[in-house]
Amino acid sequence: GAVVSQHPSWVICKSGTSVKIECRSLDFQATTMFWYRQFPKQSLMLMATSNEGSKATYEQGVEKDKFLINHASLTLSTLTVTSAHPEDSSFYICSAPQGTSSYNSPLHFGNGTRLTVT
Amino acid sequence: KNQVEQSPQSLIILEGKNCTLQCNYTVSPFSNLRWYKQDTGRGPVSLTIMTFSENTKSNGRYTATLDADTKQSSLHITASQLSDSASYICVVTRDDKIIFGKGTRLHILP
Numbered sequence: 067g068a069v070v071s072q073h074p075s076w077v078i079c080k081s082g083t084s085v086k087i088e089c090r091s092l093d094f095q096a097t098t099m100f101w102y103r104q105f106p107k108q109s110l111m112l113m114a115t116s117n118e119g120s121k122a123t124y125e126q127g128v129e130k131d132k133f134l135i136n137h138a139s140l141t142l143s144t145l146t147v148t149s150a151h152p153e154d155s156s157f158y159i160c161s162a163p164q165g166t167s168s169y170n171s172p173l174h175f176g177n178g179t180r181l182t183v184t
Numbered sequence: 185k186n187q188v189e190q191s192p193q194s195l196i197i198l199e200g201k202n203c204t205l206q207c208n209y210t211v212s213p214f215s216n217l218r219w220y221k222q223d224t225g226r227g228p229v230s231l232t233i234m235t236f237s238e239n240t241k242s243n244g245r246y247t248a249t250l251d252a253d254t255k256q257s258s259l260h261i262t263a264s265q266l267s268d269s270a271s272y273i274c275v276v277t278r279d280d281k282i283i284f285g286k287g288t289r290l291h292i293l294p
Contacts (some may be wrong), residue, residue, distance in 0.1 A: 072227070100282075109273065109286040110228075159227050169277050170215055175227035 069093060070162050072176025079150055079183055087145045087179045089160030095140035096162035101133075104157040104178075115168075116143040150183040157181075186211045188276050188285035196291045201264055205288045207257040207274030211281075218275040219248050219259045222287070228273055231259070264292050 071090045079085050089099055097118045102110040114135055115123040122135035134146040143162075147154055159178040165171025188209045197203050209217070216235045220228035232241045232248040234257070240249045245262045261268055269292045274285040 070227075107289070109284045112282070157225070161227075169279055169282060172230065172233065173218070173275075173282070175220075175229070177227045178225065180225065 069164065070160065070174040070176045072160055072179055074179060075177060076180040077182070079181070081151055081183055082149055084146055084148045085150055085181060087147075087158055087160075087181075089143045089145070089162070089176050091141045091162045091164075091174070094162075094164045096143075096164070097140060098163060098168040099137060099143040100161045100173075101135065101143075101145050102159045102161070104159060106157075110159060113145075118143075147181065150181070152183045155181055155183045186276075186278070186281065186283050188274055188283050190272075190274050190285040190288050192288060193286070194289040194291070196293060197264055199264055199266055199292050199294050203261050203264060203290065205259045205261075205272050205274075205290070207259070207276075207285055209255050209257070209274070209276045209283070209285075211255075211276040211278055211283050213278055214252065214255075215277040215279055217248075217250055217257050218277070219246070219257075220273045220275060222271045222273055224270070231272075261290075266292050266294060268292050 073088045099116040101113045104110050113128045116135045116137040118137045124130045137143040161175040163171040191206045218233045219231040222228040231246050234250045247260045250257045271287040271289050273287045276283050
């Protein structure tokens with residue numbers, strides 16, 4: 067069964083508004099969660115690494131003031147797309163490693179959020 | 185440069201046939217290699233994970249192989265089903281990084 071729950075699965079918003087996406091690990095704690103963006107027929111692109119209790123680590127070229135990440139508990143990370151523009155329309159996916167190693171433990175993915183900005 | 189290259193980019197086969205997907209990588213130091221299946225509009229689901237010392241791993245009709253010397257992996261699908269239509273992503277991990285391939289889009293025709 068699904069061990070990472072992502073919500074909402076799809077959202078439509080108007081340009082200039084903000085959208086929050088939640089990622090929850092079920093039945094396990096995750097000190098680290100990863101946020102990705104995926105364009106049609108493209109691979110997953112890592113946007114940022116969310117760390118519980120500390121600041122997220124953003125990949126080069128990702129605006130941290132636009133994509134706000136909060137990892138307030140060991141089971142929940144949120145990604146907020148602020149002042150959304152049509153070019154932010156994409157498929158956003160989170161993942162969480164189930165284990166002590168962020169890079170060697172089984173990695174579970176959420177089912178993604180389809181964001182459409184009109 | 186740490187890269188993961190997958191081939192073919194897309195593949196169409198008839199239901200019931202077998203197929204093999206390829207993954208070549210230049211990631212170093214190597215930690216593990218994973219294959220994921222991603223249905224359209226869904227998140228990836230793990231099929232197999234292999235460490236340096238493992239040559240093959242099966243998960244039902246999916247069998248992954250790993251040659252750490254040549255840095256090549258393959259995913260063999262036996263007796264394909266319509267539900268196998270998806271993208272298959274090869275993922276190679278270092279101790280500090282996860283590198284995704286671009287995936288192979290597989291289409292199964294009835």
